[in-house]
Amino acid sequence: MTRPQTRAVQAWAPPPPASRPLAVPLYQTSTFAFEDPDACAEGLHHPDRGYTYSRHSNPTTRALETTVADLEGGAAALAAGSGMGAINAVLLALLSPGDHLIAQRRLYGGTGSVLTRLAERFGIAVTRVSCADPGELTAAVRPETKLLYLETIANPTTEVADLPRLLAAGRAAGLTCVVDNTFATPILCRPIEHGADVVVHSATKYLGGHDDVVAGLAVFGDRELYRRVWRFAVDLGTVVDPFASWLVLRGLKTLALRVERHCENAGRLARMLAGHPQVTRVLWPGLPGHPSHDLAGRILDGYGGILSFDLAEGLPGARRFLTRLRCAELATSLGGPRTLVLHPATTSHRELDGAGLLAAGIGQGTVRVSAGLEHHEDLLSDFTQALKA
Numbered sequence: 001m002t003r004p005q006t007r008a009v010q011a012w013a014p015p016p017p018a019s020r021p022l023a024v025p026l027y028q029t030s031t032f033a034f035e036d037p038d039a040c041a042e043g044l045h046h047p048d049r050g051y052t053y054s055r056h057s058n059p060t061t062r063a064l065e066t067t068v069a070d071l072e073g074g075a076a077a078l079a080a081g082s083g084m085g086a087i088n089a090v091l092l093a094l095l096s097p098g099d100h101l102i103a104q105r106r107l108y109g110g111t112g113s114v115l116t117r118l119a120e121r122f123g124i125a126v127t128r129v130s131c132a133d134p135g136e137l138t139a140a141v142r143p144e145t146k147l148l149y150l151e152t153i154a155n156p157t158t159e160v161a162d163l164p165r166l167l168a169a170g171r172a173a174g175l176t177c178v179v180d181n182t183f184a185t186p187i188l189c190r191p192i193e194h195g196a197d198v199v200v201h202s203a204t205k206y207l208g209g210h211d212d213v214v215a216g217l218a219v220f221g222d223r224e225l226y227r228r229v230w231r232f233a234v235d236l237g238t239v240v241d242p243f244a245s246w247l248v249l250r251g252l253k254t255l256a257l258r259v260e261r262h263c264e265n266a267g268r269l270a271r272m273l274a275g276h277p278q279v280t281r282v283l284w285p286g287l288p289g290h291p292s293h294d295l296a297g298r299i300l301d302g303y304g305g306i307l308s309f310d311l312a313e314g315l316p317g318a319r320r321f322l323t324r325l326r327c328a329e330l331a332t333s334l335g336g337p338r339t340l341v342l343h344p345a346t347t348s349h350r351e352l353d354g355a356g357l358l359a360a361g362i363g364q365g366t367v368r369v370s371a372g373l374e375h376h377e378d379l380l381s382d383f384t385q386a387l388k389a
């Protein structure tokens with residue numbers, strides 16, 4: 001019989017094989033023990049040959065990666081500690097000094113600043129193009145162009161990228177095509193079907209869906225590309241914690257149901273706002289006058305849970321509206337159960353000057369809304385009371 005000190009650290013034994021857990025267990029372990037020294041050595045160098053150390057791979061995280069790869073129609077996925085972790089792992093693994101990258105003009109703020117700093121610090125040139133015009137993209141291609149970077153639905157203008165035509169142009173030029181699909185989720189759009197090589201997500205938003213976890217994913221159309229980025233991400237340490245993976249997996253079970261309600265509530269708010277005298281513009285792809293309305297109808301299976309609108313009184317009008325809301329909360333982030341509002345000009349896009357804001361389609365009176373899961377009548381009456389002059 002071993003001593004108490006020894007028994008205390010050896011208490012756990014595998015469960016009997018007669019039953020199995022219905023939910024994916026949380027493997028909150030940093031490392032894995034082996035019987036066979038060769039298997040231990042192998043596992044460290046291949047993502048698919050057993051688990052050795054949780055910076056390289058972990059069973060809970062692998063369950064998340066496999067599920068999201070399947071939803072996106074990809075061959076494999078790599079989870080990261082945040083959306084920016086996934087995006088940086090992809091960019092840094094695939095680009096070298098002297099390379100050139102083409103990105104759409106309207107990008108998530110964090111990605112926009114990464115691209116600026118990539119250019120400054122790593123000698124990677126960046127050209128910004130429209131997300132509606134494949135001709136502008138083709139004209140921007142140089143011999144050293146390696147990568148095309150797009151977003152399915154832009155923040156906060158909800159402009160939809162013309163994925164079929166832009167990805168065809170990118171592929172024709174031999175570029176690795178990366179699409180940030182955070183706003184659409186694989187429920188509304190699967191960019192790999194349109195020719196993307198890599199799809200990235202902030203799982204912090206709709207995939208996790210409960211405002212309680214920060215995580216990211218990159219999904220790959222092909223395993224070779226996945227292995228290249230995995231190898232680099234292991235060195236970079238962009239790993240996600242197993243508990244965060246577990247929370248995102250739990251969120252995924254209701255993703256389709258939640259997205260349906262997010263879209264429905266966004267539509268009800270957009271239509272109410274479009275008829276309101278204090279509102280000068282409403283941007284939601286489901287409205288017939290939206291610049292991407294027809295395209296969205298063709299490539300999205302729903303118009304999304306994000307909308308933005310402009311108040312006639314500009315900044316003072318927006319400030320008054322934001323402070324009067326009761327049901328909706330003023331907060332950054334999106335895609336959770338609570339309806340969130342944000343003032344992009346002073347928060348997510350504050351680094352932009354007047355011309356930059358104009359180019360991004362943002363005014364001083366612009367408010368972004370992430371429609372939540374509340375009853376629509378409660379949301380509509382809250383917005384209506386907050387808009388009263």
Ligand SMILES: *Cc1c(COP(=O)(O)O)cnc(C)c1O
Nearest residue numbers: 082083084108180182202204215
């Ligand atoms: C939030 C977000 C990111 C960054 O994700 P984090 O999880 O916050 O690192 C990237 N792209 C889009 C479109 C986002 O909304």
